[in-house]
Structures are given as C-alpha cells and as structure tokens.
Amino acid sequence: MLMQRRPKDRRRFRRGIRNVSIIAVLGACVSIAIVMAVGFASFREFAASQHAREDLIYSSSIRAELQSIYEQLLTVESATRGFIITGEAEFRPPLDEDRTRILARIAAVTKFAVERPEHTDDLARLKRLAEAELRLLGEMIDARMHSDATPAGSILQVRQSKGLMDQIAETVESIAEAEIGAINARTQEVRVVGQRTKTTLLALLGAAIAVVFGSTAVMLTHLVGRRRAERALGDALSRQRAILASAIDSIVTVNVEGRIESANPATTRLLGWQPEEIAGKPLGTLFSLPEGTTPTDFMTELSSTAKDGGGVRELIGLRKDGGTVPVDVAIGRMRDSGGQNLVAVLHDITERKRAEVMKNEFVSTVSHELRTPLTSIAGSLGLLAGGATGSLPEGAQRLVTIASQNCRRLVRLINDILDIEKMQSSGITFARDTVSLAEVAERSVEQNSGFALEHQVALTLEVEPGDLRVTGDADRLIQVLTNLLSNAVKFSPAGSTVEVSVARRGDHVRATVRDHGMGIPESFRSAIFTRFAQADNSDTRQRGGTGLGLAIAREIADHHDGTLSFETEEGVGTAFHLDLPALEAP
Structure with a gap:
C-alpha cells in the first residue's frame, strides 16, 4: 500500500513544483511589466515637460522677433518723420536697406513659425502691412525731396502711416496673445500629464498587488474551466461520431x-x-x-x-x-x-435517375399515343373549317375554327416535347453538312414573313461579307432561327421591325435576331432556357406558345457545339445570338 502511494505522492509533488514555477515566472513577468510601465510613465512625463520647455523657447523667440520687427518699423517711421520735418539729408533713413532687412526678417520668422499654422494669415497680413508702410514712407520721402508736398498732403500721409503702424501693432499683439494662450494650454497639459502619471503609478502598484492575489484564482479557474471544456469537447465528439455513423x-x-x-x-x-x-x-x-x-x-x-x-x-x-x-x-x-x-x-441518386427515366418514357409514350389521333382530329377539323362538307352556320364555323386552332397547338406542343426528349436522349441524328448560315437566315426570314405580316411586323436581313459557312444540320438551324423569329414577332409592337443579321466573329459565325419589344424581366432571365418557361402566363396565353421553343433552340445549339445567348433591356428590346464554330479552312 505504501509503495502504491509513493508514486502518487511523487506525481503530486512534481505537480506542485510545476505550479510554483509557473507562479514564479508569472510574478517575474508582472514585476518586469510594472518596472517597464513605471519607466514608460516617467519617460512620458519627462518628454512632455521637455516638449513644453521647447515650446516656451520657441514661442518666446517668435514673440521677441516680431517685437523687434515692430520696433525697427517704428525707428524707420520716426526717422522718416524727422526728415520730412527738417528736410536735412542726415535725417533721411536708408529706406531701401531697411525695407530689405525688415521683409527678410518677416520671411525668416514666417519660415521659423511653420509649426504654428494658425499664424499663417496673421504673418501674411503683417508682411502686407509692412510693405504698405514702407511704400508709404518712400512716397513721403520722395515728395519731400522734390519739394512738391503740400501741408495737407503730408498730414494725410502721416495719418495713413500711423494707421498702418496701429494695424501692425495689432497684428503683432494678436500673434503674441495667441502664443501666450498656446503656452498656457501646453503648461496645463503638462500638469494634466503629470497628474495622470501619478495616477498611473498608483494604479500599477494596485495592479501588482491584484496580480499577486488574482493569479491563484485565475489558475484555479483555468484548471476548472479546462476540465469542463475537456468534458464538453468529449461530449461534442461523441455526438459528432453518432451523427456521422447514422448519416444516410x-x-x-x-x-x-x-x-x-x-x-x-x-x-x-x-x-x-x-x-x-x-x-x-x-x-x-x-x-x-x-x-x-x-x-x-x-x-x-x-x-x-x-x-x-x-x-x-x-x-x-x-x-x-x-x-x-x-x-x-x-x-x-x-x-x-x-x-x-x-x-x-x-x-x-439512383432512384431519382430511375424516376427520371420512367418519367421520360411515360411522356414519350403518351406523346406518341396522342399525336396520331390529334393529327386525325386536326385534319378533320381543318376540312370542316375549310367547307369540305359544305358551309357551316356562322356560330358553328367559329367554334370549329377555335377547335382547329387549339388542336394544331396541341400537335405542336406534342411535337416539341418529342423533339426535346429525343435530343436529350441522343435519339435524333444531326446532319454534319457544310451550311451557309446566311442562307439559313434568308430561308428563315422567308418562311416567317407571312407570320410577321399577320402581326404587322417587318422583317429585315443584313448579311456582312465574309466566310459564313458552318458545319451542321440546315433544317435544325432553321428551326432555331424560326423559334427566335416567332418569339420576336409575337412580342414586338405593331409597326415595329425585327432585325436579323449574320456576321463573322473571329472563329465563330453569329446570327442575331433583335426585336424592339418590352424586353425580358430581370426575374425571368435565369430560367428563360428551361422547359415550359414563360415570363407571364396571361400574356403567353394571349400571344400563344408552349414555352419549349427556346429550350429546343438551346439543345440544337449545344448539339452543334455552339451557344445561344441573349442581351435584353426592359422597355428597349431583346437580341438573341446564335454562335456556331466557323468552318475550318482546308
């Protein structure tokens, strides 16, 4: 029993040493962090004080230089007045030299005060006023030298000079007051930083004490939380294994x-x-x-x-x-x-595939069984409507005509269903002849001209020069363009034009059918090539159609290694593009 307990005690001892080591390392890290924080806080306060002293010297230099410039201007003004009063050359100031020195000093102080962008306008104003004052003093000296100054004119110029000097004094005083305000604000900022530093030091000391007492609590909490996390992780893994094992x-x-x-x-x-x-x-x-x-x-x-x-x-x-x-x-x-x-x-998806095959076979069988009697019914109704058995009363004639039209519509629907089923099951063999897409477009326009005339829509054909031959089945390509023309005519307003064009586009030949109708709604564009796709059922019933024409056209284009795409804008119209690989040159 004792031998069994010793290994446990040894493990417990080692665990205790490890915990003590962790706490020691944590205490050392906290001590280093506190020392670094204290040093940083002290350095920040020293830097703030140093910066404040530099700002004070900087501000004093600006104010002293401006005051010196102002005094120099006063000296030049006083000398000028003495010359005007006495007229003696010894009182005449060296105005050109004074102007150069004063303006140079203003430029120097402007450059020196670059860290005070708030003084830019005042310094520019000081320069303008100084130039104006020096220019006025020069005019006064010139007038006195040529003895053409009147007492009234001299008095007016003296007053102007005094006004300029007053404005210069105000400008210098404004800059000095702004500098004093900035220094006061900076001094207050230094005081705040010092107070904040003291508060920070006290907080750091409190944090050190809190860390010492809190480290134990954190370690215990961490151990308890880790044990709970391990249990939660184990439960989650068990649930995931159960889910994966039972997934179908x-x-x-x-x-x-x-x-x-x-x-x-x-x-x-x-x-x-x-x-x-x-x-x-x-x-x-x-x-x-x-x-x-x-x-x-x-x-x-x-x-x-x-x-x-x-x-x-x-x-x-x-x-x-x-x-x-x-x-x-x-x-x-x-x-x-x-x-x-x-x-x-x-x-x-085996069952889904089997269901799809059964559905396709059912649709194909039903379509085949329906097509023969419907064809017979359509023929009989056509004979009746054409008067083969004699004239019918007006009401009967109208009913027979309606029945004949709907019967033909059902025949077209069944033929379309059979076509698309055969294409998707590779039950239709496509010819691989050399075909001119321009001739295909011309025949399609001719075959649909009567249909367009019924809807009061004009058809135009534009063929660009070039080799427009492709490899394909001419009859099926005519079927594509006929579907596109039929849709374009049906959805074009009366009096408009449907434009057909054929052109070479690199290694492809493109046939385009463009109408100027209502365009395709945004919500319908992604489903336009699906079976029985109709943008507006009420509108489709009014214009006719099964919703299979574009699906069949897309299948035919795919079987020719081509593409069928469209561009549309609501209220402007739609253009469908049939792109087929051009015939390779021998």
Whole structure:
C-alpha cells in the first residue's frame, strides 16, 4: 500500500513544483511589466515637460522677433518723420536697406513659425502691412525731396502711416496673445500629464498587488474551466461520431493534398470500401472521371468549387466490386489546424435517375399515343373549317375554327416535347453538312414573313461579307432561327421591325435576331432556357406558345457545339445570338 502511494505522492509533488514555477515566472513577468510601465510613465512625463520647455523657447523667440520687427518699423517711421520735418539729408533713413532687412526678417520668422499654422494669415497680413508702410514712407520721402508736398498732403500721409503702424501693432499683439494662450494650454497639459502619471503609478502598484492575489484564482479557474471544456469537447465528439455513423449520405473528409482522411459508415454502404481501405487515397479514385481528367485536375476543380462557396455536382461513383452508382457530390470547405480541408457529401441518386427515366418514357409514350389521333382530329377539323362538307352556320364555323386552332397547338406542343426528349436522349441524328448560315437566315426570314405580316411586323436581313459557312444540320438551324423569329414577332409592337443579321466573329459565325419589344424581366432571365418557361402566363396565353421553343433552340445549339445567348433591356428590346464554330479552312 505504501509503495502504491509513493508514486502518487511523487506525481503530486512534481505537480506542485510545476505550479510554483509557473507562479514564479508569472510574478517575474508582472514585476518586469510594472518596472517597464513605471519607466514608460516617467519617460512620458519627462518628454512632455521637455516638449513644453521647447515650446516656451520657441514661442518666446517668435514673440521677441516680431517685437523687434515692430520696433525697427517704428525707428524707420520716426526717422522718416524727422526728415520730412527738417528736410536735412542726415535725417533721411536708408529706406531701401531697411525695407530689405525688415521683409527678410518677416520671411525668416514666417519660415521659423511653420509649426504654428494658425499664424499663417496673421504673418501674411503683417508682411502686407509692412510693405504698405514702407511704400508709404518712400512716397513721403520722395515728395519731400522734390519739394512738391503740400501741408495737407503730408498730414494725410502721416495719418495713413500711423494707421498702418496701429494695424501692425495689432497684428503683432494678436500673434503674441495667441502664443501666450498656446503656452498656457501646453503648461496645463503638462500638469494634466503629470497628474495622470501619478495616477498611473498608483494604479500599477494596485495592479501588482491584484496580480499577486488574482493569479491563484485565475489558475484555479483555468484548471476548472479546462476540465469542463475537456468534458464538453468529449461530449461534442461523441455526438459528432453518432451523427456521422447514422448519416444516410456518405461523408468524406479530404486534406489539402487531395487525399482522403476519413469516411463515415455510409461510405461503405454506398461504395463498398471500408474507411481504412481508402484512407490516404486521392479522392478521384472514388469516381469515374471523364477521359483525360486526372485525379489532380479533378481535385483542383473541386477546390475551386469549394472556394466559390461550394456547390453540387453530379458524378459517377465507383464501387469496390467494379460497379458504378450515380451520386450528387456536395463540396464544402473545412478549416482545422492543418489548414483548409474539404468535405465531400455523396448522395445516392439512383432512384431519382430511375424516376427520371420512367418519367421520360411515360411522356414519350403518351406523346406518341396522342399525336396520331390529334393529327386525325386536326385534319378533320381543318376540312370542316375549310367547307369540305359544305358551309357551316356562322356560330358553328367559329367554334370549329377555335377547335382547329387549339388542336394544331396541341400537335405542336406534342411535337416539341418529342423533339426535346429525343435530343436529350441522343435519339435524333444531326446532319454534319457544310451550311451557309446566311442562307439559313434568308430561308428563315422567308418562311416567317407571312407570320410577321399577320402581326404587322417587318422583317429585315443584313448579311456582312465574309466566310459564313458552318458545319451542321440546315433544317435544325432553321428551326432555331424560326423559334427566335416567332418569339420576336409575337412580342414586338405593331409597326415595329425585327432585325436579323449574320456576321463573322473571329472563329465563330453569329446570327442575331433583335426585336424592339418590352424586353425580358430581370426575374425571368435565369430560367428563360428551361422547359415550359414563360415570363407571364396571361400574356403567353394571349400571344400563344408552349414555352419549349427556346429550350429546343438551346439543345440544337449545344448539339452543334455552339451557344445561344441573349442581351435584353426592359422597355428597349431583346437580341438573341446564335454562335456556331466557323468552318475550318482546308
């Protein structure tokens, strides 16, 4: 029993020594800090006092120099008056030399007082007044020398000189009073700093005492808090393990090098790999990557996606047994002590894919089954409306016409649905012929001229010179431009013009359809190429349309390795651009 207690006592002793050492180091640090604080406070008070003395000397120099300049001006003025009264040359002052010295001294004091920007205006005024006074004294001397001064004129000039000297005295006095006020303020500031320094020293002494008594309390509080934090951290880790273990989706963490660090049990259920089997492997080994894409390139793309705020990508996962499974991969960033890591969440979308296939098959089947009877109904209604069975009463004729128009609309809708389904399932083969996009645009304008005439809209075609040939399916490209022209005409006001242009743009050929209608609303622009997209259902019902035309046009453009884009401004109009790769020169 004693042998069992000795190791415990030894550990307790060592722990006590360590605690004492920590307290000693803390006390030494506090002592050094207090000494440094006292020295800093003393130095600050000394610096403030020194600065105050320098300010006092600086201010006294400015005031003394200004007073000397003023006295020199008084001397010149007195000498000038003596010369005017006696007219004797020996009383005539050397005015030019005095002017040079006085103005030089004013310039010197202005430069010396650069640290007093509040005196700038007064010193400039002093210079102007001194120049005016010296100029007036010179005029008085010139008048006396030429004996053309009248008593009245001399008296007026003397009064002017006195007024200028009074203004000079006021200016000098204003600067001196400002300097005295600044010195008084500085002196008060030094007193405040001294009082503050005393208060600081007392506070530091109090802080030293508080540290001595508070260090023990802080250490105890820290130990208790650390124990609580450790327990809270353990609870949090337990909760996270439970969450990860029960999650349905696969969760994989990836380090900065792109290698897997951990994976939850759902990863095994989804892909068949045990976490320890994939640890340290590149993340790209879990997926079927496109041809030519390396795991490094794949990781770079994911890192870029995570840096932009994260996102979801549809990929093909590779199972351990060699099978594949479609997954949605959500990418996010995670910061830890090792740097910026990634978190990938893999969601199995097998059922969603199966449902999409079933939906597409259902839509295709229903569309096929509906198209044949609808075509027959449309033909029969067309014959009735055309009078094949004889003339109909006016009311019946109107109803048959409405039924025929809506039946044709249903046929177009079904044809559009079938077209887009075939395109997305690669069920349509596109011709790869050499086609002039200018000829395609010309045929499209001709085919839609009657439709435009019905809506009182004019069509124009402008073809720029150059090689406008592309590789593609002419009929499908006409279908694209027809959809664009149809939309432009329907949404253009009567009397306006829809402009079609074809031009070469670098290594692409561009066909543009521009209208001057209402433009596309901001809220609808992001969804304009989706199926059944309609900006305003009430307006679309009024103008007609299925909402599939632009989706089909985008699919056709994609199958030609081209792009379909638009520019719009509400109240001005819209321009759709079809860009296709130009035919390469042989």
